[in-house]
Amino acid sequence: MTTIIRVLVLTLTAVFTAVNAQEFQGVATYKTQRQVDIKLDSTKMNDEMQQKMLEMMKKQFQKTFTLNFNKEESTYKQEEELDKPNVGMGDGFQFVSIGDGGGSDVLYKNTKEQRYAEQVDTFGKIFLVKDDIEKTEWVLGSETKYIGEYQCYKATHTKMIEKPRVVYNSNDDEKIEDKEPEMEERIVTAWYTPQIPINNGPDNYQGLPGLILEVHDGKLTIVCSKIVLNPKDKVEIKEPEKGKEVNREKYEEIMEKKSKEMMERFRPRKGRDNGETIEIRIGG
Numbered sequence: 618m619t620t621i622i623r624v625l626v627l628t629l630t631a632v633f634t635a636v637n638a639q640e641f642q643g644v645a646t647y648k649t650q651r652q653v654d655i656k657l658d659s660t661k662m663n664d665e666m667q668q669k670m671l672e673m674m675k676k677q678f679q680k681t682f683t684l685n686f687n688k689e690e691s692t693y694k695q696e697e698e699l700d701k702p703n704v705g706m707g708d709g710f711q712f713v714s715i716g717d718g719g720g721s722d723v724l725y726k727n728t729k730e731q732r733y734a735e736q737v738d739t740f741g742k743i744f745l746v747k748d749d750i751e752k753t754e755w756v757l758g759s760e761t762k763y764i765g766e767y768q769c770y771k772a773t774h775t776k777m778i779e780k781p782r783v784v785y786n787s788n789d790d791e792k793i794e795d796k797e798p799e800m801e802e803r804i805v806t807a808w809y810t811p812q813i814p815i816n817n818g819p820d821n822y823q824g825l826p827g828l829i830l831e832v833h834d835g836k837l838t839i840v841c842s843k844i845v846l847n848p849k850d851k852v853e854i855k856e857p858e859k860g861k862e863v864n865r866e867k868y869e870e871i872m873e874k875k876s877k878e879m880m881e882r883f884r885p886r887k888g889r890d891n892g893e894t895i896e897i898r899i900g901g
Contacts, residue, residue, distance in 0.1 A: 746864065753774050758773065769809060809829045
């Protein structure tokens, strides 16, 4: 009996060793959406125009991403789609999407080395943002639910973020003046599955004992809609190399400067008073 058990243990050990030696890969598809607060107060914008604007904003923030991953690396990229044109709505109002490189952007992460490289097309210029992955202090919970066929566990962490701010108001130029941002506390919720044992996830979410399949971060929601493990065709995970190399702090400084320039370009000039007030609040 002892010999039989010994043989069984050795056989199982060999099987598990062979499985672990195989290169574990996968492809996960995520759907994202973000709510945008819009205040419309205008005698010139009727209900139909308001609804059109709300639907247009909603579609701008509905996107599909693909996460290619193995045990240590991943790339996260938006699926290619037709360009979303700048849309005019009459009376001189135009919706303009800024800082969206779409299909050319890619986020590479190496969770073993705790670093990332993000290729970003911003205002027509390509940047390569390289920095360390910041550690997230997750609090693991006992609550569970199924996402597709995967049993997921809840985790949360608390972070400080800037309060949403007004970026455009046609009747109040002071709204877009440079002011010190106010901070507030936010609880981020993630759902991960130990059935896929990698400490990775969509976008800049990682650090849990299983692949993250769902995230709720303020007004941003990310949900996994499809997973293919060890696909027939080998998954390509390549670190981006194109673009001006900067760290995260430098890139955010550039973004802040360019955003202010863009807002100044589209702000109404003094002396123009058409009774129209539109506020768009961003953040989170």
